[in-house]
Amino acid sequence: MLNIPTWKRVVIWALCVLGLLLAMPNAFYSRVEGHNDAVKAIELAGETPDRLSAKAAWPEWLPSGLVNLGLDLRGGAHLLAEVQVEDVYAERMDALWPEMRDALREVRASIGTIRRQDSDAPDELRVRISRPEGMETALVTVRALARPITTLTGVGSSDIEVRGEGDEVVITLSEAERAATDSRTLQQSLEIVRRRVDEVGTREPTILRQGNDRILIQVPGIGSADELKSLIGTTARLTFHPVVGRADSADQPAGPNNFILPDMTDTGVFYILEKTAVVSGEELTDAQPAFDQNGRPSVTFRFNPTGARKFGQYTAENVGSPFAIMLDDEVISAPVIQEAIPGGSGQITGNFTIEESTELAVLLRAGALPAELVFLEERTIGPELGADSIEAGKIASLVAFSAVLVFMALSYGWFGILANIALLINVGLIFGLLSAIGATLTLPGIAGIVLTIGMAVDANVLVFERIREELKTARGPARAIELGYEKALSAILDANITTFITATILFMLGAGPVRGFAVTLGLGILTSVFTAIFVTRIMIVMWMERRRPRTLEV
Structure with missing residues (x-):
């Protein structure tokens, strides 16, 4: 047990260093966040002196992942939407x-x-x-x-x-059928809103069904409710319709089963379209921002096999006829079919900016909302709304952490100090993992970390108490430490596995803050077991090899 091979020591310390490196950007949160925002802005809109300055504030070769702060810690946007079933x-x-x-x-x-x-x-x-x-x-x-x-x-x-x-x-x-349609529409809307929010880089939004036809949406880190509405406030329903003819105004009779829509790229132009679409956006499999042959922003798309077959058949039978591409009650393009398009892919052009083409591609990839959303309530939430709770949470965490460190040092002496060092590494590893997966930290998440500290100490207490028992049997220090870890291992694993199962169930069945608590608890259990079984032990072994004590006082 005390003869740890060199390769194992290298792996253990390398994992610790990697975890601490991933956690390090959180100590410089504002600077790294400005760097990340500048990198995204440069990709979308090009370089400016301010953006280059913000980008240079953090070295490119260092990790730049951050723990996302939840709505209660950072503020964000709150919307209550009604689905028009x-x-x-x-x-x-x-x-x-x-x-x-x-x-x-x-x-x-x-x-x-x-x-x-x-x-x-x-x-x-x-x-x-x-x-x-x-x-x-x-x-x-x-x-x-x-x-x-x-x-x-x-x-x-x-x-x-x-x-x-x-x-x-x-x-x-x-x-x-109406009841089944209502339930299906709400579920589809929930999933599509969640996919749209996740596409732009946020994590762990609170998206819940309320009543029969309402959805609650809370997203941390969004600057305003209007910004969130611009992302999810449109159905992004893409359809392709045959063009019957042109009209002078929207009030002109369209004929049976036809309707009139304006051309969003040409003011004063109206098209008479057939109501029944040839292909719909539900049959899209991909959409990406691109540039057309003239270098203007556009969006490329690709259909699934069913949509590709219908698209190819229609274009083959209607060469020379106009074909309207409709997005949310506006004709964004009405090209004339030059030849059959059998591949099931195409390009949408219009007066797009780079940001608009990127946003449209995101919306189309996420899928069209099955029905329109009407926003009944919208708020921009600042973190100061929960300032008292946040401050109380910080104080509780610091007091608990300090009390644990003092208790371990007083109870177990030098071994307790080694356990405290491992505990600090453990907290760093938790933040490193949270940064790596882009998780969101909320007040319940902080509670999960505090609970994890207790779990980590519990594992060390089991080991140290077992070593004490072995020392009472007049065994040597090396043998006592070896038996202490061997006999405490099963108890450590049993306690942590059952807690990890609970965290998994909370994550699968919970939502919002409950999932945040489950994430930090689950990751904390993994790091606690790692530091208790490997990190603390390797430090004790290195100390034993250096000092070679004849007696131990734990």
Whole structure:
């Protein structure tokens, strides 16, 4: 046990040095943060004297990762958004119309001609038939399109309800389908908002569902609520529509199943588009900022196999026709199809800046929000709101840490001092790991670190007490230390493994501050076991090799 090979010693000390190097930038937080911001700004918008000065404030060859401070420590942005689930109902009906139209055309001999009618309800689709006497045939045909609902609360129900009113077939979403759609829309919105926030480098945002149609969003480190809204406040719904023609204004009649949208790149130009999209952004697999052949910012995109097949088929059949690329109710480009595009990839051009093309690519990669978000509450939160709690947390941490150091030194003498050195290394390793993974530190996270300090001391106490027991049996110092570590190892592992399992469960099932606590606790357990079993032992071994004491007083 006391004969530690040289390679093991090198590995142990190298890990300690690496962890402390990763933690070091946090001691110069403002300087390193300015350096990181300057590097990002130079990548996006080029060099300026101020940016170069901020960049030079921290050496490039040193690590520059920082522990992100949580909303309670640093401040940030708070939003409460309402998801407009009615938008999804309308889209569901629009998507059902082509399938229903094709089915009714097969029984045209019985029902005559069909025509879609306008409806005030978003979850309702009305179709007029010219032969009311064939209504029963129409109802049977449309009901055959119904699909069973697979959710637990909707077992045995169909997704649509069909009835006849005079010469019109009326299709509505069933109650069970609306409930399933609401739940699915909220879940998709939560996930997409989370992906969009993570794309720009933040970590551990608090994104929670509230009620049936609301989402709470809290992101630390964001400068203002407006900045957060600009990132997630748009649906970024990308669709590709056939162009029917041009219009002089948005008030001009568009015709059945058509609509008029303005061209965002050319004021005063309006396009008449078909309602049914050929391809949608949901079939995108990638989007990246780029430059077109003229050196202007653009966005390249690529479809999945299904989207690529539809995109290639449409462009092959409509060479010479304009094709509108629509983003959130605006036509951002309407190029003429020059040739078939079978590869499923293309480029979006427009009057973009570099920042706008980068942001658009981020939004498209994250996916389109299934419905619009309406912000009911927005606040920019400063860290001073919790200043008292923060100060109390700092004092508690320092008092606990100091008390532990004094207790160990008084209780175990020289061995306690070695344990204190390992404890300081342990805290440094925790911050190094937090910096490496970009985790967020909150007040509950600080509590996790304080608990970790106690766990680390507990492991050393077990070892030292075991060494004391072995010394009472008149064994030599080397043998007592060896047996102390051997017999205390199982107890150390048992205690820490059970706590680590608890931290894992908290991380998987918790959210926001709970996850922050679980992260620091879990990482702290790993570093505590490492320092207690390896670092403290190697220091004791090195001391034994140098002093070779005949007796020990622990």
